[in-house]
Amino acid sequence: MADAKWQDLGPAEAFQRSDLTEASLGRQKLAVSCKDGKLGVxxxxxxxxxxxxxxxxxxxxxxVCPWHNWKFHRSTGKGEPGFEEDCVxxxxxxxxxxxxxVRTDNPSARNRKPHAPHPLARKIERLPGAIRVAGISTTNMDEANPRYSTSDALLEVALGHAKGALKCDTKLIRLSALKFRSCEGYYSKSASACTWPCSITQMDEKDELTEVYEALVHWADVVLVSTPIRWGVASGLYFKxxxxxxxxxxxxxxxxxxxxRRKVAAxxxxxxQDNVQGVAGQMLCFFSELGFHFPQFPYIAHSRGWSAEDMERNVAHVMQSKELREGAKQLAARAVELSKNLLATAPMVEHTPRGGRKAYRLEIERSATGSNT
Ligand code: FES
Structure with a gap:
């Protein structure tokens, strides 16, 4: 008579054909490995x-986990050396x-070794104080030999106005001065593999995009993002x-x-060259998906147009334009005004109902994964 403690996973030879196979025990997933003909579960x-x-x-x-490379011994379930207590x-x-x-009645226990949470994972709380405005410059630049950047120049005018006339706290972040890795597509592995804080940020303490996350998620009330137009789109650093x-x-x-929550972007x-509308449209779309609010007329822009290949005149025009400088100040003023109104009138709610973008795939994954034991 069959022993109920032992479950049949299938022909051993099928598991011996590859290093690692995912198997199912009811709703539960198993990792079956084979090394030198010996199987581990x-x-x-x-x-x-x-x-x-x-x-x-x-x-x-x-x-090795396919999401973020944590390792577990293929037959004892223990974590890699130094992390043995973190075991499956x-x-x-x-x-x-x-x-x-496979014997089902006595698997060893799962033990999650506590890992100190990343500082970015702390509760999001607005600390008291003046409105805080973060400027993010996305133009690429040789930091050692800087050139005149029209987008930087107007961003600095906006930030200067926020700090001076509007009495805000301000900070400027130049992406070109930060060393940070490109997104490595954890989301493409699975929605759940793309974590907050960012998987790269958690794995690589040298990655400097932390400064941007700190500003956007924790510090700033207002975020002003500047970009040049490169071949009709925002800068490569912006997309990075x-x-x-x-x-x-x-x-x-x-x-x-x-x-x-309760944050403003402009x-x-x-x-x-041209395509202000396309660049603005992309930025508005993306920052709205992050949850930002926008002031009326949420961007200022300047371009010379497709047929004007005279970059020197473009730079000279921005350098001399009082109107663009005034526009930058007014943009900052509109954004700060909206921020004040939001902070004064919009409660800091825990939940924002939003239909239409449910992660159906994630639900399927969860039900397929089954219990977490
Ligand atoms: S390493 Fe396995 S889920 Fe992140």
């Missing part, structure tokens, strides 16, 4: 944020009559930052966790 759900261990890879005796359940297994049997901000937007999609867009 551990739980298939990672301790970090639930990555599918059976879809990872084998590195020596360790199963391991299962006894045997091969009988060519079938892989925007891709890394997917972790902020993704929290809304997968957890209904809106990190950006934009400075300049270019020698």
């Amino acid at each position: 551990i739980a298939g759900t990672c301790n970090h944020v639930g990555g599918p261990l059976g879809k990872g890879r084998l590195d020596g005796e360790y199963v 359940p391991a299962y006894e297994s045997k091969v009988e009559k060519g079938r892989l049997l 930052m925007a891709e890394r901000l997917n972790c902020v937007q993704n929290q809304i999609t997968i957890r209904d966790n809106v990190l950006i 934009f400075v867009i300049t270019g020698g």
